[in-house]
Amino acid sequence: MSASPRLRAVEISKINTFAEPVKRIHDGADLNRSMVPRRTTSDNSIHEFRLDHEYEPIHQVRCIQQVITNLDLLISEAPPDTGPRRFGNISFRKWYKLAEECAQRLLEEVLPVELHPAIVEYKAYLLGSFGSPQRLDYGTGHELSFIAFLASLWKTDYFSSSPKTSENAGTFTAPSSVSTERQIVLLLFQQYLSLIRKLIITYNLEPAGSHGVWGLDDNSFLPYLFGSAQFCPPLPEDKSSSTPTPTSGSLSSSPDPSIVTKRNLVEKEAKANLYFSAIDFIYTVKRGPFWEHSPILFDISGIKDGWGKINKGLIKMYDAEVLAKFPVVQHFPFGRLFAWEKDPDAKTPLHSTHTTSQPLRDPRGAGNGSAMMRPPPGPGVGTAAPWAAPAGSRPAPAGFVNGVTQAPWANAPVTRRAAAPSLHSQASRPTGNSARNSGSQFLQRPDQRPVSAASPQQVKLAEKTAETIPEEKT
Structure with missing residues (x-):
């Protein structure tokens, strides 16, 4: 893969006016x-180029x-609300x-x-990178907004190679562009991620537009991209080198991708x-x-062609799952630095594996907000990383049987059951004592319920639902 074109700079003196960026999408490297x-x-x-090296910014x-x-210091001025809540904390x-302000x-x-x-444009992208105060969530679209903030500074020659002076900002240095790019990732982007993770934990921000467990990550994508590049085979130091970015192989000292399931090793690499900093946050x-809460990352960890292959696949996945996804890019605003201009040569993006679960607008229900779902994939077809090894090519983890995690106390192989009848269906609901003894985990006491990956909120809701179901007399 060849190096991507550099982001073109603009002469700020030739822009007559700036405008606050607004949303323009209404339809679905360096x-x-x-x-x-x-x-x-x-x-x-x-x-x-490691996070634990000392860099003089x-x-x-x-x-x-x-x-x-x-901005990080402002968290102390907005402590999380202590009242009952189901989703994000309103103090965000x-x-x-x-x-x-x-x-x-x-x-x-x-x-x-x-x-x-x-600044009217810089500010829009910066504020857009911290999550939604309306939905109390954070996702890859907000992460993209921070990259746009950095890119807008780059386009206006802020990270300049020629000295300039300013009465407010002092004297500019004259860095090499490659060194600056590394500092942007290792210092600025990593500090931004640290703030985001603090916001997520402090205010319990929900995932924005997540595919659930079938997404790469509930919140982020780019740390995996940049982190996998850190483990790629080395390029020649010569800055004029046209050597393509490696698409296979690994740095000789890099860890095996499969260590993602070993938390102690993840903490060390983080x-x-x-990449492992993001895994550690998970x-x-x-x-x-x-392999249950992060199956895509687990699939990726089985790739045998090295970190170069992983990096190449993540670039393609980012294009398909973030840049080409309407639910993500519909919120991206456009101004003068990132103008809304249609490229006549642009190709229609291909649907990825995740688009099979996206709702389609029903032409028969125009105006009433109704939607129809795409048909589900065929039997045995699950969501996997596009470049991941085919199913069955790597051994399942211990306790992983027929696609699910087997309870430690189970004696027989685990099989998936058909969906349980609706709790609201009187015709299908067991009656009397049979309701108490039925196999539905919603009707079991907490001490009888198998361990699951359900969140505390989901468990509490299920218990409350079971308690409110009236017992029918026989």
């Missing part, structure tokens, strides 16, 4: 390459770091309002005065690598077997 290790041709030494990066730090709206000032303090007219917020 950073990656910079993270690949380098090999010095003179002594054949290999240079890795350039002035521009340090300024944006300060903006993120100040207070934090977001505080962020909105100070975003203009924070950006004005660190940006050169000549870039102040563009200190240096973005272990923080989820319980149960890894």
Whole structure:
């Protein structure tokens, strides 16, 4: 895979006016390459780019770091609400309002005065990257907004290679572009991820537009992309090299992808690598077997062609599952820096495996909001990473039988049962004592219910449902 074209810079003096970005979608690389290790041709030494290395940030990066730090400090001014709640904590709206009120000032303090007219656009992408205060959720669309924030700074020559001065922001340094790209990922993007994870835990933010367990991750995608690049085979150090980004193989010192199921090894790698940093966060917020709550990442961990193959597949998956997904990009706003211009040569994106579960608008129900579902996949067809090894090519984990996790105390192989009758159906509901003894886990006491991956909220709701079902007299 060849290096992707560089993001074109714009001359800010040639833009007459800036406009607050608005949504325009109403119908349904350089950073990656910079993270690949380098090999010095003179002594054949290999240079890795790790989170646990010390980096002296350039002035521009340090300024944006300060903006993120100040937004992080606002959490102490909006402590989570202690009242009962089922979903996200409403105090996130207070934090977001505080962020909105100070975003203009924070950006004005660190940006050169000549870039102040563009703050109306910078601010929209920055605020859009922290989640939705209305839905109390966070997802890959918000993550994309932060990349747009960084890209808008890049396009207006903020990360400049030529010195400039500003009475507010001091003197610009003159960094090499490759070094700057690495700092953007290792310092800015990682600090942003740290803030996001803190917001998710503090305010219990819901996944936005998640495919449930069939998504790569409930919230993020790019840490896996950048993190897999950190383990790719090294490229020549020569900056003018046209060597394609590796699409197979791994750095000799890289860990085996299969260690994702071993939390102690994940914690060790998380200190240096973005991929395992994201896996470690999953272990923080989820319980149960890894192959149950993160089956796509588990599939990926079985790839035998190395981290280069994983990185290549993730690039394709990001294009299909984020950039080509209407539920994600419908929220992306366009202004002058990212203008709404139709590309006449653009190809229609192919449907991915996940689109089979997306609702279709029913032409017969125009205007009434009705929808019809796509037909389900054929028997035996499940959602898997597009490049993952075919089913049956790797052994199932211990206790994993017929596609599900077998209870430790079970003596017979586990098989999936047909869907249980509706609890609201009087005709199909067991009566009297038979209701108490039926196999429905909704009607069992908590101490009799098998261990599952259900969230505490789901368990509580199920218990409450069982308690409210009247017992019929025989």
